[in-house]
Amino acid sequence: MSFEPRIVAFLCNWCSYTGADLAGTARMRYPPNVVIIRVMCSGRVSPLLVMSALKQGADAVLICGCHIGDCHYTTGNWQTEKRIPLLRKALEMLGIDPRRVRLEWVSASEGARFVELIEEYVAEIRQLGPNPLTGAQDARTSPPSL
Amino acid sequence: MLEQVRRHCKEALDAKRLDLVYGVGNRKAGPAPRFFSTAEELDELVLAGKEPLVFTCRPSDRNVVDLVRERSPTAKLGIVARGCDERALFELAKRFQLSLDGIEIIGVACDQAQAEECRCPRPYPKNLAFGTPLDKPVDDPVLEKLQRLPLEERLAFWRYQLSKCVKCYGCRNACPMCFCKECQMEGELFVPRGAQPPEFPTFHFVQLIHLADRCIDCGECERACPMDIPLRLLKKSLRSEVRERFGYEAGVDPTTASPLGSIERGEPSHAE
């Protein structure tokens, strides 16, 4: 059986969720691999929430917010933009491919862009394979050399 | 240099420029932080020892400066500080954990040998009073090796390392920058309770990510760990990421606010 990625998408209420909604009401089709979680602002997405998703079975986590300058809480997405790259670096240092976390801006009118984004991301993660944090644990007892 | 520092402190006490000095004292059991209030006591002041000074202590809500202020609100306090001590002071002050009012920082530079032993990126304070600052930073060969490992091997490395954890919370308790009253490493929201070793990598990830812009790279977490987990490698790499992206290094400057906790020039609602 081929690998089907599971992607958790945190969408901000005001732009990105509405964008995804637009894709839905316009009956556009996109891969069913995404589980959407609506948050009030992309700035709400703590790195700990992303880690929780990765631990609970997500192969990748997508975070979408309003374009810079459009955040309904003015500076929420500025903080997101600063925070997520640090999270990706932390994952990389731990040995988890940083491509498993992605930040994108999707506005309320960009239903079609949301569909494209999901298609592209699902394809990328399908290539990348399952998230090693959720697979069977590597029961190594001797220290890998450094 | 030690004699110079002692003399400086003694003179300051004599002239009543300072009422109290905080620094490392030589005890039978080894060097430990203490207060000095007389010239005789200052004969026990030392500069050796890799442990940074202690300012905050868990589970107490009060830090060292609070303790002094409780007894005498106006006492003038001198602190014999190396680079790491001063970074802790600056960063704690910026984050409203203590006030630098009435405090004189008596800064001393560490020598090459000390700096190498601590793999210290900045072995001298900003308020340098004694010693010469090293001109080139000390590299961390272990970190460079870790960065060259392919992802899978790095993951295997940390799976092994972090599986040694006995969840003693020493890394958090020893960290001068871990001052939150409620700690997510304890809360069940993110870290499942009762797991031994704690869930990989969540438990350690909480501290790592929360200290990204706060870690002053003193190495206490690693020194405190009874299981010899090289925790500082992770902290170091995040600290340098913050420096590369935002030009911010925790504790180096007493006034610049962290980019993660502030609105910067050019961002909306930044007041010019």
Ligand code: SF4
């Ligand atoms: S090196 Fe460790 S103990 Fe020191 S500030 Fe950073 S996280 Fe805390």
Ligand code: SF4
């Ligand atoms: S000091 Fe070491 S053993 Fe103790 S909780 Fe921290 S990582 Fe685990």
Ligand code: FES
């Ligand atoms: S409300 Fe959309 S990113 Fe803040």
